[in-house]
Amino acid sequence: MISSIIDWFKASSRSFGFKFYLSTFVLGAGFNAFLCFIVIAGFATLHSFYIRNTIEITKSQVENILAKAYEDFLKKRSLFQSLDPAYSEELLESIRSEAEREVERTIRAHSAPNIGIELILANEPYSLIHSKLIEFESLHYKKYLGASRKAYLLFFLKISLIIIIFIFLLSVPAFILLRYLYLQFRNPLDSITNNLEKGEKLNYTGYTELDALISAIESYTNREKELLSQQHRLQLELEKSARLSAIGTMAGGYAHEFNNLLQMILFNLELAEKALKEGNQSAVDKHLENIKKITARGQNLARKILYFTKDIPGETAEVCQEIKNLIDALRVMVPREIELNIEFHCQRSYIVPLSPNSLKEILLNLVKNAVDAIEEVKDRIEKKEIKISVSVLNEKELLLEVSDTGCGMSDEVKAKLFTPFFTTKGFEKGSGLGLFIVYNLVKNTNGRIEVESKPMEGTTFKIFLPVVEKKITEEKGLEEKLKVEKEVKPKEIKSILVADDEDDIRDALREFLEELGYVVDIAKNGKEALEAILAKDYDLVLLDMYMPEMNGVEVLSKLKTADRIPPYVVLMTGYAGDVSENIARFTQEGVIKYILRKPFTFQDLEAIIKG
Known part of the structure; x- marks a missing residue:
């Protein structure tokens, strides 16, 4: 039974109407509780103020009664004391009794049991609320005047129940009215949903909100092609914005790289100048040779700018042949303790729209990264291997894979892998441009790159390149x-x-x-x-x-x-x-x-x- 109720509740909670009613009920209950609290608290405050005021008035009248009784006693005592001195005590007791009866009549007159105000004179104030002490020593009178706590609580219990029942009775028709209004809005909405599912024409309902929805749906349907075109333009603008952002990042990175080169040139010039003054020709030659090497580094860095934009147009490369030409260079790059395997699955020569230099740039960057990844964990892995393979997926696409058994990478690193100037090796080992160059070269051929990697499980770069027709007349680069x-x-x-x-x-x-x-x-x-x-x-x-x-x-x-x-x-x-x-x-x-x-x-x- 309980499980059925739970299942029903879970199923119903997926309905907007159920959520609407439930939230309305909770909010209504909370509001009603708050309203009851405010009303009862307000009434209690007014009632308490009325009781205090009544007790103050009653106390004042009781004190007046006692004072008059004592004055009356003094007058009569002066009259009768000369005749009989012993009569004074009897007279005092008689007048005090008469005064107490008058006090009781006054208290009953000011009590209002129907509204929870029952005034009582008591020797102790424990059963009273808002009690006041009335003391008149001349008449030997000392009592507490207050309202009965029991009568007060019973009255407020009745009043609270009445208020709660009244508010509840008001809530029931309000909730029924709310449901009626909801259904008046929901039924046309169901009709719109059914017509949309059936592909039928939408009819206007007379409700401003729903009619606005219908107009929007019809407008969207009529402008679908236009919106798709706008979406395409927006996508192009977003891509342009992303490219501009990347350019800004590259500009900052290049400024850093070139400033470092200029700094090194300046240092070597100053050292050469110092050595020249000292007559140390060998030191001068050494620093000038350093400047030549630094200039060559700057030239190589500037050459990479071409790869950020596009490859040299019109050039092509025969993949398998170019990789064969690079085998010796690759073996020099790879340390002897790392195994280098190259596999070709080419039944014929396949041409891709990359210049030989660009293809070389891709391979050298990927192999260099593979070597660094293995070197980082070489003491923690048994198999140290870099594998390069070329396979043909179909007559229009070729797959170049470069995999290693190195340290791998996390998802966070993979997300930033092709970001310019991003490197995990520090700028002393790399500029963070290699994979960005690879990405742009592949992208500009309408190819794509996929990366598979997990920490300590190695990395595989899959490069998909389009195959182009071999030209009849061989063109020069x-x-x-x-x-x-x-x-x-x-x-x-x-x-x-x-x-x-x-x-x-x-x-x-x-x-x-x-x-x-x-x-x-x-x-x-x-x-x-x-x-x-x-x-x-x-x-x-x-x-x-x-x-x-x-x-x-x-x-x-x-x-x-x-x-x-x-x-x-x-x-x-x-x-x-x-x-x-x-x-x-x-x-x-x-x-x-x-x-x-x-x-x-x-x-x-x-x-x-x-x-």
């Missing part, structure tokens, strides 16, 4: 396109124009080239470079890509229109993503003979000039 040498440079170079908006770069290049014996002119922006080339013939033009007034491509476009293309143009750029159609076109046409990516060394420049 974009970097090779930018280095096309269809035309041989002039046999002898005498005059050179250096066009760059950075003063230090212009001055350094001019000083170096003049030391080699060349005549060097300079231009600080694209407009000056154009004017100089139109006014004078130069054997070689070193042209910066981005300059004020006019960029390098715009300068070349105007020179081509004027038929004043210099015989040998080298494009200099510090932006690794300068792979535009115009640059590629000028390179194929032989206008641009070479692209020098900043930072480059004087040796690189001299090698280009002298061949």
Whole structure:
């Protein structure tokens, strides 16, 4: 029986109507209890005030009665005492008795038993409430005047029951009215629900709220396609916002990385300067060599910017062949105590839309992380293994897996795995960019990454890459396109124009080239470079890509229109993503003979000039 009631209650509690009634009942009961308390407390306060006032009035009258009785005694005693002195005591007793009878009549007159006020004279105040002491020594009178506690409690019990019953009787019709109003609203709502389930037309009910709901449902149905389109746009905006947030994070991280590199360069320069003053040439050479290494690190860090945005467009790689080419490099990376297994399941060559360098970047980052994960717990695991496997899921998708038996990771770490500059190894062992680079490279091919990992159970990265059709005519890589040498440079170079908006770069290049014996002119922006080339013939033009007034491509476009293309143009750029159609076109046409990516060394420049 009890279990059935419990099951019924659980089933009913899932109904909005049951919850509505239950909550209404609880709130109503609480409100009624509070209302009863307020009414009873208020009535008790008024009643108590009335009793006190009645007792005060009665006490005053009783004291007046006693005082008058004593005055009457004094008058009569003076009259009769001369006749009979012994009569005085009898007279006092007679007058006191008469006064007590008068007091009792007064108390009965002021009592109101119907409203719980029964005044009593008692020798002790224990059975009284609001008692007052009446004492008149002349008449030997001492008693307590108060209201009967028993009569008071019985009265209030009756009154409380009456109030509770009255409020309860008022609540019953209120609850019935509430149920009626609820059903008046619920029945049309049930009708709307049934029509929606059946797919029938919704009819207006006459209730403002329900009719507004019906209008909203019809409006939603009619605008479903428009809302889907808006949702798509909002999703794009959210993705854009997320990208901007990531860019902000990357900017802060890059500022930190480059500031560290600049700090190291500054320290080495100061140490070299100190060693030079001391005549310590070996120390000078050491610090200058350190600066070269630090510059190379900065160049490598800047190169990674390309991978944050996209891979080099148009390039592809044959996965199995590229991995075979990397086997030796991978074995050098992996310590001897760690087993490296590489498995290929390729029945033919499969092409993916990644450049060979990008594929190499993915593999090197994942293998480096695998090595670090195993090294962290190498004393606590028996099997130390890194496994690389390539398998073909279908003709349109290829799976590259890199797994290890290392420390694994928690769900919290996995959630932040591809966040830029997030690392658990400390920045002395990594910049926190490796997996972010991997993620972006894979994402930009319309591929995806899945990660399986648990603490102390190893990690597996699953990279799904789309397979593209192999091109009939084998294309060269974009970097090779930018280095096309269809035309041989002039046999002898005498005059050179250096066009760059950075003063230090212009001055350094001019000083170096003049030391080699060349005549060097300079231009600080694209407009000056154009004017100089139109006014004078130069054997070689070193042209910066981005300059004020006019960029390098715009300068070349105007020179081509004027038929004043210099015989040998080298494009200099510090932006690794300068792979535009115009640059590629000028390179194929032989206008641009070479692209020098900043930072480059004087040796690189001299090698280009002298061949």
